[in-house]
Structures are given as C-alpha cells and as structure tokens.
Amino acid sequence: MITLSHLSKSFGDHRAVSDLSVTLKPGEVLGLIGQNGAGKTTTFRMILNFIEADKGTISWDNQPIDAHKRRLIGFLPEERGLYQKQTIEEQVVYLAQLHGMEKSAAKATLKDWMDRLQVVGNPGDLVQTLSKGNAQKIQMIMALIFDPDFVILDEPFSGLDPVNAGIFMDEIKRLKDRGAMIIFSSHNMDNVNQISDQLLMLKKGKTVLQGPVQAIRESFGRTRLYLETDEFNQADLAAMAGVTSVTKQDGGFLLKLTNEEAGHAIFDKVTANGYIPAFSQQPPTLAEIFKTEVSTND
Known part of the structure; x- marks a missing residue:
C-alpha cells in the first residue's frame, strides 16, 4: 500500500x-x-x-x-x-x-x-x-x-x-x-x-x-440525457421544462438538464406513444467535469 x-x-x-x-x-x-x-x-x-x-x-x-x-x-x-x-x-x-x-x-x-x-x-x-x-x-x-x-x-x-x-x-x-x-x-x-x-x-x-x-x-447528477425519437424535433425538446440545451448527436439528441429529476417528465412525454430507440440518462463525462472544475474560480 x-x-x-x-x-x-x-x-x-x-x-x-x-x-x-x-x-x-x-x-x-x-x-x-x-x-x-x-x-x-x-x-x-x-x-x-x-x-x-x-x-x-x-x-x-x-x-x-x-x-x-x-x-x-x-x-x-x-x-x-x-x-x-x-x-x-x-x-x-x-x-x-x-x-x-x-x-x-x-x-x-x-x-x-x-x-x-x-x-x-x-x-x-x-x-x-x-x-x-x-x-x-x-x-x-x-x-x-x-x-x-x-x-x-x-x-x-x-x-x-x-x-x-x-x-x-x-x-x-x-x-x-x-x-x-x-x-x-x-x-x-x-x-x-x-x-x-x-x-x-x-x-x-x-x-x-x-x-x-x-x-x-x-455527484454531479445525471444531467445528461441522450435520446432518439422521430416525434420530437430539436426545438420541441429544447422547450421542455428543465432542458438547458439540445444538440444533435449520433442520430439522436443530447440534452443538458438543470437537474436529474427533469428526466422523469421528459421520459413520460417522449414515450407517451410507446417505444423509442434510445433513452439514456447519465452524469456528465469526466471531460465535462474537468472543464467545469478548471473554469471555476478558486
């Protein structure tokens, strides 16, 4: 040791x-x-x-x-x-x-x-x-x-x-x-x-x-949400409560959330009509965390 x-x-x-x-x-x-x-x-x-x-x-x-x-x-x-x-x-x-x-x-x-x-x-x-x-x-x-x-x-x-x-x-x-x-x-x-x-x-x-x-x-919360849907466009997703930004990524959309609880309501909306190909809510990547910590004032 x-x-x-x-x-x-x-x-x-x-x-x-x-x-x-x-x-x-x-x-x-x-x-x-x-x-x-x-x-x-x-x-x-x-x-x-x-x-x-x-x-x-x-x-x-x-x-x-x-x-x-x-x-x-x-x-x-x-x-x-x-x-x-x-x-x-x-x-x-x-x-x-x-x-x-x-x-x-x-x-x-x-x-x-x-x-x-x-x-x-x-x-x-x-x-x-x-x-x-x-x-x-x-x-x-x-x-x-x-x-x-x-x-x-x-x-x-x-x-x-x-x-x-x-x-x-x-x-x-x-x-x-x-x-x-x-x-x-x-x-x-x-x-x-x-x-x-x-x-x-x-x-x-x-x-x-x-x-x-x-x-x-x-510890930074599950504030990154990737989903794939044909029913909602980028503007629709950006207008949802708790969403701070939406970018296109790998055939779907990456949403940044104000808090991880927002993901529950978003899930209910995008799956209201049934199956969607992808829905994954994750914490920020280490690269994102690194940038955040570097830019934070002492």
Missing part, C-alpha cells in the same frame, strides 16, 4: 502541491489529472525522491520508500529520452539490471515485450531508427520489463494513436490484474475513465476532486 499523507511542496513563492493525501492499494489504478502546472509531475518526483517534500510523508506498507523499494518502482517520465546511438537491447537491459533483473533474463524477455507492444524493429536496432511511437513503446518496456510492484506513468498516452493507446491500456490492465499499484496522469479523460479505480484532480496544487471515478461523476 502506497500512502501520501499531507504532502506539500513549494518552489520559492509558488506552491506546487498543497496538503495532498491519497492511499493506493495493490491492484488499484489512480488517475491523476489537472491542467499543465497543476502539480502532477511534482507529485511523481516527490514519490521517486527526485525532490524532497516540504511537509508530509510518503510510505510503502507504512515504511519509508528506501533504495530497495525504489528498485521495485517502474517509471515512465513525461520527458521522453533515449540514447539515440545505442541499441534498444543495450538500453533496456542496462535499466533492467539497475532494477535487479539478470542480464540474461532481460535479453530473453525483451523480444516478447517488443512483440506484445507491437514494436516495429529488432532488439539490435539503434534507437535513432525508431519512429516516435515505437521509441515511446521502448520506454514503456523499460518501465515494466522487471515486473514492478508500483508503477508511475506520466502522460503515457501522449502522442499515441488509438490503436497504440489501446495496447498501452491493455498492459496497464494486466499490471492491475497482477496486483501492481499504478498511478498515471493523462489529459485524455476517456482513458482515465476506462482504467482508473480512483481519480485525483489537482488545481494549482490543491486537491479539488478525489474518489472513485463513477462516484465523482454521480
């Missing part, structure tokens, strides 16, 4: 992280979100002991994270960096050895990892021959090849197409199933929603949202 308790960090007059507390259990995924400069990378750097917290504690199973424990942490930094003149194998094997893996085991495992992540290339290829996406896959392999118990991924999906983002997500799910603890940051709220057990949102270093993803969404 990883526990961050009342962490704070300032750089001069700038408070980068303020009184952050969170607990991560084995097999859990924490999505850490926030605008650029919100404090996400600073939090990662404090966990990894790259920088020291001004206040608060960081522990693993109620003990400080010492040098031995740090060897069990896999880290994918936001700042991508590989030695262009070295081979893939040289870099991956060297880092794996730093984390306690035998050289022979790292070499034997590397090709399997490259196949699983669909890397175009061979272990003996120079890094400079790799595309940006394949280089990112190699850095992901470097973070995971030694089977870490705790993984920190700083913007792992940045720059990836949907297919390769899906490959990365599958690996995160595999780690979760194995019992690893995972923290990752992302600006893609769909990815956060799909794989996170917990969500933590920072704004100017302060925690503004925290808890299970669905519980956070539900």
Whole structure:
C-alpha cells in the first residue's frame, strides 16, 4: 500500500502541491489529472525522491520508500529520452539490471515485450531508427520489463494513436490484474475513465476532486440525457421544462438538464406513444467535469 499523507511542496513563492493525501492499494489504478502546472509531475518526483517534500510523508506498507523499494518502482517520465546511438537491447537491459533483473533474463524477455507492444524493429536496432511511437513503446518496456510492484506513468498516452493507446491500456490492465499499484496522469479523460479505480484532480496544487471515478461523476447528477425519437424535433425538446440545451448527436439528441429529476417528465412525454430507440440518462463525462472544475474560480 502506497500512502501520501499531507504532502506539500513549494518552489520559492509558488506552491506546487498543497496538503495532498491519497492511499493506493495493490491492484488499484489512480488517475491523476489537472491542467499543465497543476502539480502532477511534482507529485511523481516527490514519490521517486527526485525532490524532497516540504511537509508530509510518503510510505510503502507504512515504511519509508528506501533504495530497495525504489528498485521495485517502474517509471515512465513525461520527458521522453533515449540514447539515440545505442541499441534498444543495450538500453533496456542496462535499466533492467539497475532494477535487479539478470542480464540474461532481460535479453530473453525483451523480444516478447517488443512483440506484445507491437514494436516495429529488432532488439539490435539503434534507437535513432525508431519512429516516435515505437521509441515511446521502448520506454514503456523499460518501465515494466522487471515486473514492478508500483508503477508511475506520466502522460503515457501522449502522442499515441488509438490503436497504440489501446495496447498501452491493455498492459496497464494486466499490471492491475497482477496486483501492481499504478498511478498515471493523462489529459485524455476517456482513458482515465476506462482504467482508473480512483481519480485525483489537482488545481494549482490543491486537491479539488478525489474518489472513485463513477462516484465523482454521480455527484454531479445525471444531467445528461441522450435520446432518439422521430416525434420530437430539436426545438420541441429544447422547450421542455428543465432542458438547458439540445444538440444533435449520433442520430439522436443530447440534452443538458438543470437537474436529474427533469428526466422523469421528459421520459413520460417522449414515450407517451410507446417505444423509442434510445433513452439514456447519465452524469456528465469526466471531460465535462474537468472543464467545469478548471473554469471555476478558486
């Protein structure tokens, strides 16, 4: 179990992280979100002991994270960096050895990892021959090849197409199933929603949202309603009580409601003559919530 308790960090007059507390259990995924400069990378750097917290504690199973424990942490930094003149194998094997893996085991495992992540290339290829996406896959392999118990991924999906983002997500799910603890940051709220057990949102270093993803969404109320109907047009729906806006979407209409209770009366009206193809009332998406929280004044 990883526990961050009342962490704070300032750089001069700038408070980068303020009184952050969170607990991560084995097999859990924490999505850490926030605008650029919100404090996400600073939090990662404090966990990894790259920088020291001004206040608060960081522990693993109620003990400080010492040098031995740090060897069990896999880290994918936001700042991508590989030695262009070295081979893939040289870099991956060297880092794996730093984390306690035998050289022979790292070499034997590397090709399997490259196949699983669909890397175009061979272990003996120079890094400079790799595309940006394949280089990112190699850095992901470097973070995971030694089977870490705790993984920190700083913007792992940045720059990836949907297919390769899906490959990365599958690996995160595999780690979760194995019992690893995972923290990752992302600006893609769909990815956060799909794989996170917990969500933590920072704004100017302060925690503004925290808890299970669905519980956070539900706390904003089921104020998004998608329906498909042939009997009511956009203007008809917009005129209904409790509707603040109507937009066309995927062959139907997306309604924003003042409160979730408005959905009951709308359901009665649009189904008065029987069946309609679709009626789904949901809380706001994480992307909508993110925009709302970012735009809210402190």
